[in-house]
Amino acid sequence: MLEIKNVKVEIGSKSILYDISLALKENEVMVLFGPNGSGKSTLIKAIMGFSGYEIAGGIINFNGKELNSLSIDERVQLGIGIMYQHPPKIRGVRLRQLAGFLSKDKDEIESLAEKLSLQEHLDREINLGFSGGEMKRAELFQLILQKPRLLLLDEPESGVDIENISIMGKVLSAYLKEYRAQALIITHTGYILDYVDGNKSCVMVDGHISCSGKPREIFKFIQENGYDKCRECKCPVSS
């Protein structure tokens, strides 16, 4: 279970998130909406423990263990995994090498690569010369091999064509069901909602969680009214 209690996050000395609280139980998927710059990615990066994302107040717990002082890899050992929005390129390191570290099951690597149309990318340097969609598929590929209990997905479908969104959505959905995993998903387009049943969602505006509800209802509301109306809504997040 992920519990975020009264968390404040600063980048440099600038406050980005103010008093964020939310909770996610086993098998729950939360969709995080919000305008650009509202702090959604900051929340995910703070959960993962990336440098520069200073938790200035509050506590993040995962399965009863406080994350605040843990290194990134220690958080991974607890079962947290992230899918980057803009992953870096790593020269000379092939996707197959990372896959081999994440899973010892060669058949699993091959069959997942086939499902995500990544067979030809396995022997390429990570993200070097990959299109936007290829990077996203490679991210999902690594994440699934990693077998996390909590998936942090930062705009998984951005830059991906419709056909591949469908493939990725099905792979993700099947994983969440099979492993009863939790996920926190950031989306702008909402396409991923066609494949992943979100249990709940919230809207982040200006570093605050301003609204929560069922993902499809919230998304429809945002489409019709924009984020300005969300600023006015101050309903608390139910856990």
Place this chain on the structure above:
Amino acid sequence: MSGQLLKKFDQEDRSTIASSGMDDTEKTRSASFLQEDSKIHFSHALESGIEILPIEDALKKIPQASDYYGSAFKELNRDFPSDTKGGYFIRIKKGKTVELPIQSCLFLKNLGFKQKVHNLVIIEEGARAHLITGCSASRAAGEAQHLGISEFFIHKGGYLNFTMIHSWREDVAVKPMSVALLDEDASFVSNYICLKPVKEIVMYPTAVLRGRNSRASFNSLLLTHPGSFQDIGSRVILKAENTSAEIIARAVSLGGKAISRGHLKAESKNVKAHLECRGLVINEQGIIHAVPELETGYRDVEMSHEAAIGKISKEEIEYLCSRGFSHEDAQSIIIRGFMDIEILALPDILKKEIKDLEDKNLSGSF
């Protein structure tokens, strides 16, 4: 698996020699040569079409050898030391394709020994060969020096893939000098790997593309340890039309100083040349100085270079940490990836071997 080739050496020296690319069993080699200080231990070919012998013997027995001797340096009006002792003469006969690599090793054994060798490699018309040369030093060879003079003659349509592994020690000084002359349609690939500590290496091998359609590429992987000084470059002079050249260098400084030079000089129109140098400085004591040079008086040439030096990106380290690697392991993976053997144009038969050597040499380095 150990063979018989190095049976006269003790276990430690065998291991040192093997770590610079010598296959003790010779199962994957077509010829072998080994010189310890000034003593030549063996020099033999395992198939026809290859001549391999100590340079002094070649100068006595093979009339053409003396015509070649020093002539590559004379072509560039350069002097070369004449007080050498030892070195190899290798000639691949016209039209012969040698599938398995030829191996050689120049080994320093005794304290303070100054090894000075002169090597000649001749690839006759249409012949093809791979040569792997390892240069290494015994634990006892403190304060030793190595000066290797090499001349490569690649005749019409010939091909030479030359891989040199330097595996010295922290108090050994090394100054190789080499010139390659290429005739029409000839190709020369030079792969250079230096991953072990060394006191000083200064080298600037040069290839002269004097025949039309000839090609040269120099690829190097350098790891500079604390206290090491490495001034290493490659130069290609493109003298004929339709020639092409490429220089690719990767340098990682763990605290020493690396000067990575590259000089492409077009002395003809219609040539293509590219130079790429990338450097990673791992700690604050490390220095990398990249000196890429392009030079021509012609308009119809296509020449380019790119050079980039930096530290390891924090984003890359954290990306790997987010896959479960510790910070130290992530850094090591990035450095190993940066020193990617794929930038070397190695023959398939040597790829795995060199990768294993690299893994062994890099293990525990950072």
